Amino acid sequence: MVLARWGGCAYCSGPAEVLDHVRPFEHGGRDVESNLVAACHRCNGLKSSLSLAEWAVTANTERE
Numbered sequence: 001m002v003l004a005r006w007g008g009c010a011y012c013s014g015p016a017e018v019l020d021h022v023r024p025f026e027h028g029g030r031d032v033e034s035n036l037v038a039a040c041h042r043c044n045g046l047k048s049s050l051s052l053a054e055w056a057v058t059a060n061t062e063r064e
């Protein structure tokens with residue numbers, strides 16, 4: 001089970017429930033292990049298809 005390699009969600013302290021693409025397919029990401037991290041359902045849903053950098057910006061400007 002590949003999820004077991006991560007101790008939990010890469011973005012928060014939640015459980016490792018799904019595999020998330022660090023670089024989404026739309027941004028040229030590939031379905032390789034180096035492009036995958038574990039995430040919880042909540043973070044995976046929030047991040048959606050944004051790249052990690054885009055998502056970080058979005059998360060920091062949510063109060064706008």
Ligand SMILES: [Zn+2]
Pocket residue numbers: 009010011012013014015039040041042043044
């Ligand atoms: Zn999370």
